[in-house]
Amino acid sequence: xxxxxxxxxxxxxxxxxxxxxxxxxxxxxxFVREKRDKAAFQIPDWELLRETASQIKNNVLSNMHQYLxxxxxxxxxxxxxxxxxxxxxxxxxxxxSIMEKHGVSxxxxxxxxLTEECxxxxxxxxxxxxxxxxxxxxxxxxxxxxxxxxxxLPAIHLKKADVSETFHQFLGTExxxxxxxxxxxxxxxxxxxxxLTRKIALTGVNFAxxxxxxxxxxxxxxxxxxxxxxxxxxxxxxxxxxxxPQRKHLAVFLRLLARSATGQPxxxxxxHFKKPGDGKEIHLVIVDNGxxxxxxxxxxxxxxxxxxCGACMNTCPVYRRSGGHSYHNAVAGPIGSILAPNLDMAKxxxxxxxxxxxxxxxxxxxxxxxxxxxxxxxxxxxxKEGYAPKSKTLMMKGMSAVLSNPIIFNLAGKMGxxxxxxxxxxxxxxxxxxxxxxxxxxxxxxxxxxxxxKNSTASKDKNNEQ
Amino acid sequence: xxxxxxxxxxxxQNQPLSVSALPDLSFLGLENYENLDKYKTMLQSIGGDYVxxxxxxxxxxxxxxxxxxxxxxxxxxxxxxxxxxxxxxNDDPHSLKNVELTIVKAHxxxxxxxxxxxxxxxxxxxxxxxxxxxxxxxxxxDDMVTTMHQAYDRIGNQEYNFxxxxxxxxxTADIEQSLVLGAHGARGLIVFLMD
Ligand code: SF4
Numbered sequence: 118x119x120x121x122x123x124x125x126x127x128x129x130x131x132x133x134x135x136x137x138x139x140x141x142x143x144x145x146x147x148f149v150r151e152k153r154d155k156a157a158f159q160i161p162d163w164e165l166l167r168e169t170a171s172q173i174k175n176n177v178l179s180n181m182h183q184y185l186x187x188x189x190x191x192x193x194x195x196x197x198x199x200x201x202x203x204x205x206x207x208x209x210x211x212x213x214s215i216m217e218k219h220g221v222s223x224x225x226x227x228x229x230x231l232t233e234e235c236x237x238x239x240x241x242x243x244x245x246x247x248x249x250x251x252x253x254x255x256x257x258x259x260x261x262x263x264x265x266x267x268x269x270l271p272a273i274h275l276k277k278a279d280v281s282e283t284f285h286q287f288l289g290t291e292x293x294x295x296x297x298x299x300x301x302x303x304x305x306x307x308x309x310x311x312x313l314t315r316k317i318a319l320t321g322v323n324f325a326x327x328x329x330x331x332x333x334x335x336x337x338x339x340x341x342x343x344x345x346x347x348x349x350x351x352x353x354x355x356x357x358x359x360x361x362p363q364r365k366h367l368a369v370f371l372r373l374l375a376r377s378a379t380g381q382p383x384x385x386x387x388x389h390f391k392k393p394g395d396g397k398e399i400h401l402v403i404v405d406n407g408x409x410x411x412x413x414x415x416x417x418x419x420x421x422x423x424x425x426c427g428a429c430m431n432t433c434p435v436y437r438r439s440g441g442h443s444y445h446n447a448v449a450g451p452i453g454s455i456l457a458p459n460l461d462m463a464k465x466x467x468x469x470x471x472x473x474x475x476x477x478x479x480x481x482x483x484x485x486x487x488x489x490x491x492x493x494x495x496x497x498x499x500x501k502e503g504y505a506p507k508s509k510t511l512m513m514k515g516m517s518a519v520l521s522n523p524i525i526f527n528l529a530g531k532m533g534x535x536x537x538x539x540x541x542x543x544x545x546x547x548x549x550x551x552x553x554x555x556x557x558x559x560x561x562x563x564x565x566x567x568x569x570x571k572n573s574t575a576s577k578d579k580n581n582e583q
Numbered sequence: 584x585x586x587x588x589x590x591x592x593x594x595x596q597n598q599p600l601s602v603s604a605l606p607d608l609s610f611l612g613l614e615n616y617e618n619l620d621k622y623k624t625m626l627q628s629i630g631g632d633y634v635x636x637x638x639x640x641x642x643x644x645x646x647x648x649x650x651x652x653x654x655x656x657x658x659x660x661x662x663x664x665x666x667x668x669x670x671x672x673n674d675d676p677h678s679l680k681n682v683e684l685t686i687v688k689a690h691x692x693x694x695x696x697x698x699x700x701x702x703x704x705x706x707x708x709x710x711x712x713x714x715x716x717x718x719x720x721x722x723x724x725d726d727m728v729t730t731m732h733q734a735y736d737r738i739g740n741q742e743y744n745f746x747x748x749x750x751x752x753x754x755t756a757d758i759e760q761s762l763v764l765g766a767h768g769a770r771g772l773i774v775f776l777m778d
Contacts, residue, residue: 145760162611172606179599182591201587253766254757270757277759297761305767312767313677339713339753339768346710347676357590364738365608368731371748372695382625382696383731383750386713386768392744394709405590413597 122445122464124506125471129439142274143437149270150431152380153481160372170369171485174422177360178412184327184360185403191330192401195392200402205235208354208404212237212319213244215352215400221316227334227341228252229321230268230425231354231404233447249311251340253304260287266441268448269378269427274440308340318344322355322401323424324370328363331391332401335374335384342388351393354402357409358421370424373483377426411459416494420455422484429478429488435471444468451478455491462499467506469495612732618694619776622727625697629751630764631772635724639663642721642775646684650717654683659707660721672707679708682715685769689749691726692774693734698750699774700734702743709745713753718769720749724776 123131133139157163177184189199202208208231216224224241226232226248238248238259250259254271258264260283265271272280277295284290290303320341325332332353334341345351361370375381393399412418430436430450441449446457446465451472457465469492478488499505584592623633636642639662646666650656657679658667663686671679687706689699699720703709712718728734738746753768764770 148760161614166611169606169608169611172603175603176605179602181598182595185591185594201585201590203586203589207586251767252757253755257757270760272757273760275759277761280758297758298763300758301755301763301766305765308767309680313680337753338755338766340766342709342713342747343767346708346713357594362605365732365735368735369608369611372731379756381629381750383693383698383748385629385750385753386747387698387750388745388747389743390745394703394744403590405586405593409590409593409597412594418597418599 123443124467125439125443125445126467126506128443128445129435129471132440132443133438138276139438141276142440145273146431146437149379150428150481153377153428153431154380156376156380156382160376166369166373167483167485170373170424170483171422173361173366173369174484175419177358177362178418178421180362181357181360181412184362185357188325188327188330188360189403191328192325192332193330195330197330197390197393197399197401200400202402202404202406204406205404208232208235208402208406209237209240211402212352212354213241213246215350216241216246216317219317219350221350223247223315224249224317224319225311225315225344225348226250226255226319227321227336227344228255228271229319229354230447231321231356232319233265235354235404235406237354249308249315251308251311251338251344252336253301253338253340256304256308257283260284264442264447266449267427267430268425274442308343312340312343312347315344316348317350317352318348319352319354320345322353322359323374324361324367325355325359325401326362326364326367327360329391331364331389332359333367333371333387333389335371335387337379337381337385339386342386345390346394349396350398350400351390352400352402353390354404357403357405358423374424374426377428377481377483407460411456414459416498417455417459417491419486420452420459420488420491422486423452423456424484426483428481428483432477432481434473434475434477439471444471451488451492452486455488455495458495458499458504462502462504466499466504469493469499470506608732612730614695614729616694616729618727618729619724621694621729622692622697623776625694626751626774627697629697630754630762631697631751631774633774633776635776635778637778642686642719645775646686646719650684655681656684656686657682657707657711657715658686659705659711660686660688671711674708676708676710676714679710679714682711684717684719685711685715686719686721687712689720689722689726691728691734691737692722693729693731693748694727695730696750698748700738700746700748702741702746704743706745712747712749713768715769716765717771717773718749718752719773719775721775721777724778 200211241248250256257272266274281295285292320334322332323335375384436450446453454468457468472492474489476489656667689701692699752764752772753766754764755766756762
């Protein structure tokens, strides 16, 4: 499903055309951010908890090789079948081969951002496999043939009326009934049939424990467990960075994850899979897909500490007003913008620019990733390597021409003030990208340069007098 | 080279040169509250509810009064065999699709988040706590820990094939952030706090 990529700024422009809806989107996500704050404030040692999580993840990054070896050995000992995939394609092939081996052409899936990243659904569909997403939000967007717009809240961009319309069309619910309770109930019935008939269930992985070879999957809906315990085969897919050293470290991450994500004290289910049930199989696919490269980028490696809570998106002023789809990447928002260029610099060069660098993401991140610093560093790297997005390079080329020549700078300033004063429409028209959606400031009566020249001489004179 | 060897080799090359130390966890989880009181508050805040009971008779009475006993009720607790079936552990998991209420026991509860720790030796079948319309879990009032740190201290090296923390009924807020109980798992959770 390689659709043409629209640059973030262009996509955001389309998004904010509907002002009311933009406001609603903005407020809804801020509401989630506030719930996170409330939950965090109830833990007196919240900051120590974040620091501890960060240190555990630093340890994991520095000892990844050994932990993966230990994890695989222990998982195998537990009877789990372990696969390794270098990239998205190999991951998809492995999953498909397991389906083929069992002669099964239907799959029920719970949320896994990794499979979004690998475009597994498209791959399997092409092979004639019927895939049903069972997380309610994911099912909604799947029926609409959309991608999730948020890693925790996949359908956060939709209103009840949209969902109602979709369910009316596909599940035969009453037209115009927008009651979330009614709609959820309809999905419950629809998906129960799916759970009861699928022989293979796929889940993501939240944490994998090196010490014991078990892995943990967190959901609120119970969809991962419903799928897996009714199926014969459980396929779990994880990026290798999901490793944590010991069971006791789960305490730290389970305390942080749901509070950061939705403000809940813990998800409804935190399921620990250690051994397959009698007569069943668990397959675990460990995926690289660019992660080992990111591990080698000193400036960006800490992005691999991410536990996918979504807090950085909920708090981001740009995400809240541009929507997840504007990031054209499986993981949107601030963290997506530092993960995506690692996968493809040319395709994702616009994303690190989709930020005000306000640092709010860094402040809420439960594993203390310096997200806004990395966004800034990516900008420099992308420009240096010639990947800066077109809209930015044109403007910046102009800017650097002006900034590097004192005569033009002086003149440009004078012209600017003249134009702002006499013909503000000239500046705030469509030709000037900076003034889109922005109110024009009143022009200063005197330029800073002129002011400085006057005043610095004045103060020099004053100093001389003393 | 296989993908595994390749990936591991690349990770070895690219990971930081020196191993950074693991932090000390002993300064965490020092919250000081009355575990049982906190547990009750948290459980209700996440959509669950509780009943304090002195013994299994009290549970039987409560279930007779509050659930439709005509419908299918299953349990792993022999003490409740008067009101619930106990002979389903080896059945096809799909056959549990019409269960109205499952009653099991938990190892302990966690005060800070209202969750309960269960493992497959207590469940009869893994699906038994996810598939019913309603879920009831029995836990001793004394079996409460303060935070997740004490929870994992208590779990220690416990052997299990499958274990899960259950915190309230299944829920979703995927439609415009409106909270709805009963997404795919149990619609309601009642915890019997036993003396
Ligand atoms: S970067 Fe941090 S805040 Fe953002 S999703 Fe990952 S863990 Fe959460």
